[in-house]
Amino acid sequence: MLFNSLDFAIFLPVVFILYWFVFNGNLRRQNMLVVAASYYFYGSWDYRFLGLIVFSTVVDFVIGNRLRTIERARGRQLLLGLSLAVNLGLLGYFKYWNFFLDSFVEAFRFFGSEISADRLEIILPVGISFYTFQTLSYTIDVYRKRLEPAGSLIDFAAFVSFFPQLVAGPIERASNLLPQFYRKRNFEYAKAVDGMRQILWGLFKKVVIADGCAEYVNLIFDGSSDYPGSVLLIGAVLFAFQIYGDFSGYSDIAIGTSRLFGFNLMRNFAYPYFSRDIAEFWRRWHISLSTWFRDYLYIPLGGSRGGTWMKVRNTFIIFLVSGFWHGANWTFIVWGGLNALLFLPLLLRKRNRSNLEIVAADRLLPTLPDFLRMVATFSLVTLAWVFFRAESIEHAVNYLSGIFSPSLFELPGRSMLKGVAKLVVLISFFQALEWIGRREEFAIARFGLSWWRPLRWAFYFTLILSVLYCSSDQQSFIYFQF
Incomplete structure (x- = not known):
């Protein structure tokens, strides 16, 4: 369902009326309506992929609540690894399987060997890169004990599937959006x-x-x-x-x-x-993704705390991963690398925050x-x-x-x-x-x-x-x- 379509022009007022005039005053019912409306909104693209969102939601909800009760570092790491494996595994299969397969074949061809491999007819679920990163932010923050696990599956499902930003962001942090589903909301004209x-x-x-x-x-x-x-x-x-x-x-x-x-x-x-400058551009472009990579990848890698080599390495990692996030094509990786090269002079001259x-x-x-x-x-x-x-x-x-x-x-x-x-x-x-x-x-x-x-x-x-x-x-x- 496109935002610029007649379907959405009908869908939005209906949900709005139900939300404020039928379920107003009942937080749980409002959240249930958000989940139902969000699943309908997403299912209008292809109902078969609703199962992926439901599966990812249940997995991270269960893992989040298990993290509440486990204190041993090893156990917490295993749970976090399971969440990463499930979410990134689904993303990798649907988005990158054929890319890796084609690259593997081309690599053998480059060295003079011919191998054949059949591509899979995989349909990319719309918005999978966005809601995957959103659920990962929840699990990682709970693992770091920066966020309390969600107590209600309905609240958590509403956070994961919230229809306005479900398929193309912003990539919301659990620490910002999830608590809003816990609080009573009043209509403000x-x-x-x-x-x-x-x-x-x-x-x-x-x-x-x-x-x-x-x-x-x-x-x-x-x-x-x-x-x-x-x-x-x-x-x-x-x-x-x-x-x-x-x-x-x-x-x-x-x-x-x-x-x-x-x-x-x-x-x-x-x-x-x-x-x-390029540094300012990236502070102002797709802020939710840039800050996600900063907080969950760049800083854990060491950020700018190390020497020059570490700063350069981390900068290239961030931009190359950002390019790869955008699509399974070498063009996106080159695009990310070019932006890293443009950013590098500012970093080396310590002008990236001018x-x-x-x-x-x-x-x-x-x-x-x-x-x-x-x-x-x-x-x-x-x-x-x-x-x-x-x-x-x-x-x-x-x-x-x-x-x-x-x-x-x-x-x-x-x-x-x-x-x-x-x-x-x-x-x-x-x-x-x-x-x-x-x-x-x-x-x-x-x-x-x-x-x-x-x-x-x-x-x-x-x-x-x-x-x-x-x-x-x-x-x-x-x-x-x-």
Whole structure:
């Protein structure tokens, strides 16, 4: 069920009415409704994979409660290992089996031996990377005695399957989301209105910006050998805005929807394209994943406490694992490695935490040095995105070679320029709003609140009409494949 579909437009009000008008005041029934609605939401993709969520939920619930009663280090380690084996085993089988199989065959071929191996027809369960990491955060925190195990299977199942962020995040920490299922929730009108405003902004990002860019991105990347470097550059830039609008749009809809039901999810994006270096970009992009890897992998590996070699090693591990998390393709691993290389100079010069505040926090416009740094950072990120979007490493290399060729200075065709010009106007409008609202959690959080009411509503209706106008061709969210 897509957030930008008629099905969800019917599903959400029905669940909202049941939640607040039928089960209000009964916490257990509200949580049971969340579980039922979440399973229905996920089952609308493919009901066969509901068993995976139920199985993972029961396994980690039982392990969590066993950890409550066992004090011996060896016993606790075995339980944690069992949770890791089950969750990562399922993830590895469904997502990476054929990747490892193909890599194994290619390795033998490289050394002159031919072996045959039949690929398995495995369907990737939507969102498995997200809810797997979410349940792992619970088990690890309980193991570390930083979180009390869940006492109710219903509460824990609601945490694991919470439908707004189930299939594409944010990847919630158990310590943040799980306790919210224990507390009575009261309807807050201002919070709900704020949630609706964030949902609208997320839909605008997805339907108008991301899906608008997708048409040209698909055309250019799929036929990259037929276009000059100028068009390839346009395709790379449009993909940068497509993936940002698509993924951050999903996060906004998820966070806004959660607010309708009285929940607070963590922020997942903080205007990453206004970053002045790669380190700042990664503090602002997919925050829930970046901080997950920081807390559950980078710091346990030693973080930045050791010498230079340890810092470099840990940085590459984090970025390579992050790339591999995104997909079973060498392109994602190369993409992660490129970002590690871009991050490395900042780390070695101890400049990776230079830009902690939002750019031009107390000014209308950035300084010239800050503006140039933003342009340089965006350019590097955009070029790295080519590997993320390409079908293969060869495709990515050929695509980048095409950009950095004499044809970069060829003028694109008239039809291409006409279509892209419309997107440039929309993206400029989008970025202007993001810049104005960059101090807020999402761009239009407070936009126009002091305006004359008819003018403010005219702005909202403009966004609504633009979403409806562009909704004819529903496109899935990019991160559903991860």
